[in-house]
Amino acid sequence: MTKLRVHNLMVSLDGFSTGEGLSVDAPFGHAGDRLARWFFPTHTFVSMSGHEDEAVGGGTRGIDDSFAAATNRGIGAEIMGRGKFGPQVGPWRDESWRGWWGEEPPFHSPVVVLTHHARPDLVVGETTFMFRDLAPREALDLATTLAGGLDVRLGGGPTVVREFLEADLVDYMHIVVVPIILGRGVRLWDGLENLDQRFAIEATSSPSGVVHYVFDRIGR
């Protein structure tokens, strides 16, 4: 059965999943790249970004990569919030924006972009972005159909993940707690009191300093 999975959702020790002051030049605001530094040396990132030949041994293969690599296995579609697709808000004034990822986005599958402002589908490389104004349950139904028996990835950002957690639609969640104190930004955990009672939770610390949490929905 299709599962809804979250991978590599990064959060600071004080619970912020992105910083304050997001823009084209600062996609994570004042957080900069501090939430993602554990990810850059991994084989998964190195091969995604085309620097495989340059990195020693093609990137690390340890625990961080083991979690990072799971992101791409068995996924047939993604759901993301509009904020992950780009920095624009409100009606689309500039449809020339084609996402952060250049002409070959790493999704290679349909992506449902949640937005209150629908617009025509956009095909970039092997990825089709579908802009839809849907409630979480409807978005999941659409993505499940598109995934053709594979799983659906919930790509974020934190506000979208929180909405799907509130609707109890998430089956699996991999969260990376990074030992920094951001102080401000978008909180992941707000409004999710007692979330832990719905999940089996395991924590694994990595030599890189981050802690990988796996949340596995109990009873399904």
Added chain:
Amino acid sequence: MTKLRVHNLMVSLDGFSTGEGLSVDAPFGHAGDRLARWFFPTHTFVSMSGHEDEAVGGGTRGIDDSFAAATNRGIGAEIMGRGKFGPQVGPWRDESWRGWWGEEPPFHSPVVVLTHHARPDLVVGETTFMFRDLAPREALDLATTLAGGLDVRLGGGPTVVREFLEADLVDYMHIVVVPIILGRGVRLWDGLENLDQRFAIEATSSPSGVVHYVFDRIGR
């Protein structure tokens, strides 16, 4: 040189170090004992609470106990907030309250209780509670003198720890992140943006589900 150390400061995954609605019957409010459950099976707790003969093997000796036991080593004095001493606020209307710990408190050393309402010292068993209206730096100076060359423990609660962190007086901090979402209560990390830049931080996950963080002040 005397160090100021924090031990076993427990915090939920969403950053709350105590719950909402504290009272005599609920010292941690709606959090109940959920932040401390990892601690109860340890040898350190079992021997403190006088149940050593009952527990299998006298309590666990693994990683959780290894951290728990460090609390009591080399400490000559403690600083605590009034909220840790008892639930009363404002002027002392009832001086018969002698703390949560019965007639032999586990401190066995002087304890500086920070309060805006000074009152005479209180001797309970081997522990002397000294109620003082002092700024963090002054409290540390007093406790350092009392500790006679040993270290000073900063016993909490979270508001007091935060004040000492803001004043940059903490040398070592052991924090236990418990995989629960409390949703409300007293936050540990508020106002401490970029705290991580002053400390070397290491995380170690435990089979019990908690993660032990060690914060070691850089450069002293």
